[in-house]
Structure formats: C-alpha cells, structure tokens
Amino acid sequence: MANIRQTLMDRSDWGCDMQGRDVARRGLAGGATRRGFMKGGALALIGTSVIPGFLLRSVMAEATTAAASNKRLVVLFQRGAADGLNIVVPYQEKNYYAMRPTIAIQQKDVLDLNGFFGLHPAMAAFKPLYDQGHLAVIHAAGSTDTTRSHFDAQDFMESGTPGVKSTQDGWLNRALLAGPVPAGAPSAFRAVALGTQVPRTLQGKMPAIAVSNLADFSVGGKGPTTSAISNAFQAMYDESSDAVLHGTGQETFEAVKMLKAADPAHYQPAAGVTYPNTPFGNSLKQIAQLMKANLGVEAAFSDIGGWDTHQNQGAATGQLANRLTEFANGIAAFWKDMGDGAENITLVTMSEFGRTAKQNGTGGTDHGHANAMFVLGGTVKGGKVYGKWPGLDNAQLNEGRDLAVTTDFRRVLGEAAYKTLGARKLETVFPGAQLDPSGFLNFV
Template sequence: FQRGAVDGLSVVVPFGEAEYYRARPSIAIPRPGSGENAAIDLDGFFGFNPRLQGLKPLWDARQLAVVHACGSPDSTRSHFDAQDYMETATPGVKSTSDGWLNRYLQARRAEVPTPFRAVALTAQLPRMLQGTAPALAVNQIGQFGIRGGQASEMIGASFEAEYAAAADRVLNGTGREAFNAIRMLKSTDPSKYQPANGADYPRSPFAQALRQVAQLTKANVGLEVAFADIGGWDTHVNQGAAQGQLAARLDDFSRSIAALIRDLGDRLEDTVVLTMSEFGRAVNENGNRGTDHGHGNAMMVIGGGVRGGRVYGKWPGLDVERRYDGRDLAVTTDFRDVFGEIVTRHLGVTDARQVFPGYPLSAARFPGLFG
C-alpha cells in the first residue's frame, strides 16, 4: 500500500497525450527517447517513470500489468477516509467493521491451520486485515513469539503443555502449529537469510518487509496473504520529475519489488503482488511544483499467472472536459473489480458476496488480468 496518494500520472506516464505536458510544465516526465530522464516506453502511449527501470523486465516477460484510471467511486480527498474505504472495500461507508482481505480469509477456510496464514509486516494490523479471521502484525519475524524475557522458553513449554492436555483437538492442533511455527522461524534465523537468484534488497524498511515476505513464503508456514506499506507519497511541494522526492521514493519502491520477485523465483507462478494507493493526484501541477489530492490512479498487478505487458482500463483522457470535477483523472475502473478478479480468479473464491458486501461483482467489469 502506497500511503499518501502516489501520483499515478508520474508513475505510469501518458506521454502520448499532449495535455499531460501542458498541465505539468515543470514536473512532467519527458517523452521516451529524450534523454536519460525520459519515460520508459511501454506501449507507444504509456511509459514507466525512469525510476521504475527495475520493473521493466517484468513487463517485458508479461508478468506485470497496469490498471490505469482506477480508483473509488467515492469523491473524498481525505487520506484517512479514502484509505479506509479502499481497505474495507466499502466506499462511502465508515461503519464497516472488517477489511476485505479479512473477509476473504473468513470466506475460504485455510487448508492447514496456521498462525501465519495472514501476516502484515507492520507495527499495527492494517485495516484490510482486521476482522474475525486471525491475522498477525509483526515488524520483525525474528522477534515473533511469546514475550517473556529469559523465561520465554519456560513459558512457551508451559503453554504447549496446556495445549497438549486440552480436550479440544482443534485447539490442540492450532496451539502446536503456532509453537512449531515459532520454532521454525527462530531456527531459520532471519538475520542470516540469504535471498535467492541474486536478489538485492535495498536497506529501506519497505525492502526489508518484502524480504521477510519472501522468507515467510519459502518457510512453508502456510502463508496465504502478506501486507507491507510504504509512505511518503503526499507530494504537494517540490514533487520533482525524474529527479527529486517522488523519484527517490519510486526508486526504493521499484528496487524492493524487483528484489522480491527475483527472490521468489518459481514461486511467482502462484503469487500475485498488487500495488495500490488511496487516490491519485490532480492533473495540473500546483504553484509549489507539486500536485494536490486527486481521484483516479494506477495499480500494478504482478504474477506468473497475470496477463501482463498491457495497460488495462478505459483511458478517459486528460482534457479538462474529460476530467473528474474538471481537475482530476477520472475513474473508469472501480478498485473492487481489480480486487474481485484476484479473489475469484486467483484465490479461487466462487461466491465473493461476503468479501464485497453491497457490491454486485460482475466478470464483465473485471479488467481481464487473468486468462
């Protein structure tokens, strides 16, 4: 989750549209072929920000797709509200108690009970994983376990004995699974983890979170859903173009994801990586060489089963009369249709009504990310 509303028009650049350059005289990304800071051509109309060079091989391998002009039907420009709506998948409704990924976990029972079915590499459990289904939030997997100081081993043994003596077999199994998983993680020693395939993670918190996602995936502890976030996208002032604060953030973002994909290797065949942000930014740059809160945005979907190498979604155009409220990129794909296609076609939920309450999913509205 790119918290703070990333500028999708600087991430996946519509260089084929003249209005983009008129609206952004100082922060537009130059057209492909105009120098080292130019956009990376994707399809003759859209291009990657040059700081996303590390993701271009995934596009070329047709493992990365973009959904542009994607977002919420709600018009809020509040970070808090928009993030809440996206994480609950109930735009405009503030009373939703659980997140959409937690509802997925509720809708589909785990094949093997494990405390690591859903893990957020964050200090607090994100809204999208909150709910009645178990989910973990942990900054460092090496620190996961029962906190008991020097007595932790004794406490752990005591708890395990209690579970072993329990009459309830489900509780017994779940308890032992938890302690076995803790032991497994500690025995792997996260500090000594060696990424595969030459993957080179940056030293940033986001990269280290993704590094741990890869480690959990390979540890075979039953991981099904993982979450990480990266902030710093609220670029009202001095946003920059191919250089500057946005570019530096994108460099970390791109290199971190590229390292994760390389590290996963063949496991990417049954993995989907989804990037999202609460809303986009205004088409016109502001008086501070930045951008203000907008509406439509770009999502990336990466995976071995993704029909990549394409930009999905109907492009609304950037002319003033085609903008939302005369200022923002219009939304032509509801983010729930992206989520819904992943839940049904990748995760295999046949009836997703519980996952997306009040929204009638229709395959006809899916972007077409999976064959």
C-alpha cells in the same frame, strides 16, 4: 513486565501508522476481542473472542486448500496518495505537459510501454517485468467515493466499502473467509502483515498476525537467543488465570517456534538479489522468507508511505523519483528472490487516490482521484495497460482537476482474490460492488 501486561490486556485500539492515522478506531466483527501485542518482540496477534485455534501446536501446520495449491496473494499499499500520472505517464497527452510545466516526465525520459503510456524512469526495474509479460498496469483506477481525506480514503479502500464507515472488517480478511474451506487446520501464518500491528485490510473474523522483524523472535527458556521481553511475555501468560489469555499466549509461542524453525536470522536471498535497505525493502524480504519457508502463507500485506507530494515533487529526479526507485527495486527483488515460487504469486499495488492533474504553486500536486495500480504474477497476462482511458482534456477531468476513475478498484482486487484465493463469494468480499467474473478485466 507490568508495562507489557498493560499493553496486552488493556489495549483496545490500535495505534497510528506511518501516516499518523488511527488504523482501527472500531472493534472487530463478532464483538469484544482479545489482542496480543508484543511491542519489542514485534509479534501482534489478533483474533475473535474465542481462543484462536488457528494457531497450531506443531512446528509445521497443515496447509489450507489454497495454500496446498501454492497460490499466494500479496497486497501492497502506497500510503499518502501516489501520483499515478507521473508513475504511468500518458506521454502522448498534450494537456499533460501543459498542466505540469515543471514536473512532467519528458518524453525522452519515459520508459515506453505501448506507444502511449510509459513508466517513470526511476522504475527501470519494472520494465523487464512488463516486457516479459508478468506485469500488468491498470490506469484510471480508484474509488467510487470522492473523498480527498487520506484517512477516509484509506479506510474505504482497506474495508472495501467506499463511502461506508460502519464496516468493521477488511476486504482481504473477508476474501480468505470466502475462499475454500480448509481441508485441515490452517497455518498460523495464513494471513500475515509486515508491521507492528494488523492493518485494516486484514482485520476481521479470520485471525491474522503481524510481524515486524522475523529475526527478533525468541521464545522462553534459557539461552543466548532468549530476549528479556520474550521471557516476560511468556511468563505473563504462564501466570495468567484467564483461560482465553493463557490459551492465546501458549499458541502465540507455538507460532513463534514455527517461525524460529525456519531460522530467519540466517536467511540469504537468492543469488544476485539485493533488497533496498529500507523498512519497505525489508518487509518484502521477510514476506519472501515466510513464503519460501513453506509456513502456509496465503495472503500477505505490507505498505510504503511517503507519497503525499504537495511540495517539490520533482520530475525525472527528486522526491517522487526516489520513492519510486525504492518501490520498483523492492518489488523486482522480491520477484527474483521467489524464483520458481513466483509462478504462484499474485502481487497487487494500490493507493488511496491519485493527485491533481495540474501541478500546484509549490512544485507539487494535491489530492486527486484516479490512479494507477500494478498487478504482478506468474499467471498475470502482463505487458498490457488495462482499463478505459478517460483522457486529460480539461472537459474530461473529474471536477475539472483530476483524472477520472473508469475502473473501480474493487474490480481489480476482486479478480485477484477470486483467481488467487478462490474467493467465489464476491458479494461478501465487496458488498454492494456487484462484481461478477464476466466483468473482470482478465489480467489473470
């Protein structure tokens, strides 16, 4: 129990994610913070220096205005810089094949989208979503900052402030704050991340929770479902004389009880739905669980690593293809699992930057610039590739090596936040981006 106490009371920095980077080397906005983190039980609680009253003391919470309208935003981060040119293939570009003699996706293998672009064949699960008008593609999207550092690029995209390292909160946290004022107390699960810690994207003044495994939750007391770490966690707070810590602990367990009432251990996806048996697949399944349990989720975040393909990237098959199969199948399973509830969901994918247009000497690609983003949803105007295509002629490449950015990623995320979460104060969500609804791509 002493180890748990040390973790909970003294932890001042979050650890590294799957890419080995420090996801939050700075403190949150608003000064000193108290963080609760249950390593084995997989509940992380993060809030400001005051007791987080957002956690309710009842099994079901009163939803916020956005939750009451059932609008939910899901954000998925492809960590490692995905190769957008082999994900959404510009198969009519001659230079594409000239620059990628062994890793290009051959035209016969491409899943055609519009006569110019096509999907990688491993993404067959995406094709029906596109054809049915639920899936939109934004190509040549990316950051205005030109860094090729994974750490800096991810930090800039998650903070929503390219080139500014002093930003202390994440864009999705600010988007929730910029939305409608809750009609009542918000749900404990209003902002949730699937993982052991709250990601950069969701850090800020709006409290958020991180969940690694819903089925592992248990609360104090006696019984076969009670875990030793859960009892130790609760006992620590029962014994604490620190009012802030004590209040946080009690309210944390109220959130756990809310979740247990949904009986996550016995969750069954919809008929015919099979999620990939991977951390990413399981995270999407658990997002579906939380949403279908009506726990008031408005924003959910997850990520998937393995996109840094410097060597042996492969073409129609291989390393990238395997990752794309998991990615597309997982998202398609989530979409089908949500059933009628998918109508009110907007799902957005992003990656820190793309890959070089030319393959390297080891059959891979290096750090590039522009990339492809996907937006999936019931109100999405899909079946279309959005954005201005910059071309792949040598003279059109960024710094002579990358696909150029023609759509600021904040323009995509800003539209999703504006139309899904009701985040009308876009300047507070993406300061300096000068976003305006008149400049939206109108994919929603």
